[in-house]
Amino acid sequence: MPTEPRELTAEIAERFARIALGHVGREYPNKPDHVLAGPQDARTPRELHPVFYGSFDWHSCVHSYWLLARVLRRFPDTAAATEITALFEAQFTAEKIAAECDYLAQPTARGFKRPYGWAWLLKLAAELSALPNRDWSVRLAPLAEAFAQRFRDFLPLATYPVRVGTHFNTAFGLRMAADYAQATQDAAFSALLRETGLRWYGEDADCPAWGEPSGDDFQSSALIEAECMRRLLAPEAFLPWLARFLPRIENHQPRTLFEPASVSDRSDGKIAHLDGLNLSRAWCWRSLAASLPADDPRRPMALEAAQRHLAAGLPHIAGDYMGEHWLATFALLALEAGEAPAG
Template identity: 70%
Template sequence: MRHSFTADTAQRFATIALGHVKREYPNKPANVFSGPDDARTPSDLHPIFHGSLDWHSCVHGYWMMAHILRKFPEIPAAKNIRALFDEMLAPEKVAGECAYQAKPTSRGFERPYGWGWLLKLSAELSLLDDRRWSGNLKPLSDVFVQRFADFLPIATYPIRVGTHFNTAFAMRLAADYADTLNDTALGTLLKNTAMRWYGKDEDCPAWGEPSGDDFLSSALTEAECMRRLMPDEDFRPWFDRFLPEIMAQRPATLFSPASVSDRSDGKIAHLDGLNLSRAWCWRSLAKALPGSDPRRSIMERAAEEHLASALPHVEGDYMGEHWLASFATLALEA
């Protein structure tokens, strides 16, 4: 049975996020201290995104709630989401987040994972009927657009790992911002960089997948990035070369959900996210192929198997609960 994103699921996921985006502790900071004055509490450093264990998880918790508010504006949690956004996505709090980013030591803060998620959040907010929150966040969005503009031209090589440093994932999220906000300069930069980094890749072995703390598939995330940034007529021949043995379900590792041995271990719990992000990629990639393509059913079945493995574990232990619902939303909405 195909998994879908229903109002009941949205209510459940929103309730999870509302319970952690303002939960300041435990907290895993990503700050560079330049002196004793930088020893401040998370909420003092980050007036908005101080919950959810870490900055980036808090950002994509907000993204998920914005998406839920757009898709299911009448569910019970919608009222609480609006109240949260009124309180937290306020100009003075955005100014505080911008002040942190203005410090010289913040140049590499959350690069590139948090950058992509912040722009993904901004794009989602811009699609809501109430445009105040999108307008309020714009100064911070502008900071991260500039971060991409400064970084991508000097990044000689992509980063292909299955964790936060993966460049394809960040560019895939940023592409949604570029299209939604009609930022042609950013969109062109993303497309040119993707072609420079990944355009000649072929016969991907997916070696090393999964490693012990992956939450992204290096192979499938790259393919999804290229699907998003290339025209269909160019993407399909590239995809044929990149993963040429899908009919034989090779590389085999991409078709088998990862096993998660201990969900109280934050790194091992990443593997539930790997299963969800693979499902997101397989679903998106399958839809890019013609309906008559026999690979579609194989890819869709792989997606459903990965979803079935991970969805029961979106909540239960805080090491996964503070972020997994966002990845489940990506997969269910692909």
């Protein structure tokens, strides 16, 4: 078995934080998701998004801030903590957050970063709310509430889920938004997320995972759906659902979910997504394993699959900017998920 790390340590957290600190303030290269209604909208990333202008794109910048907040909360004595604190003080200001809110208020921004960026902004807000310094959470709150309201408005209109392995996957959106609903003790929002999950995925059974991996996946459409339902449902409801959805795990089926993806060119941003697929699968497998009874034969299989995917993904979180600007986030999710494999 590969000897990759199995849990998040202070040393690894410091490394991840250094990677994120190296790009959250890097404005270029940049891939904006921006609609121009007229020449007045032709502005630089920093002008459009004074908080989240770095990391190649807005959503990667948001979840890199989440990584930094998570490291600060779990390891407040690391060498990077002082830099993270200074960054948050400089960036999470009322004026800059108001500018991000103003951008969202434009008619052309209705679908901006739906649902991936919405979900990560709420995940960041949930993390900030758990830090001893509540000032940053309070300042971000108007932007977080704007995105929460977008979920409330959108989900009743969304007749069908989106099952792809990229940013548009709706199961990922529900799963991350659930953490914000819990952190804010918003029972109505939690209920909406759960009801939507059941409406979209409640009757799914015998998932073949035949489309995995696609050439630019960074999520497993099968496993993120399972992780979404694990997060939304009580154990007594989730375990029977999982048995219906993936009934052949004991036979290592669907086989593709147990085999890490191969990455042929890490300088190609789309192909580099497959490193993220390996890390996000590891996250999901570990979370699912932790939800299973200790004597369940599926549990060691899930943990072994997680470790194989970690071993495939962790060596490649830095080195080329196409992956470096985002992969550490999913590595952190994977290392923190569930519990470390035994042995």
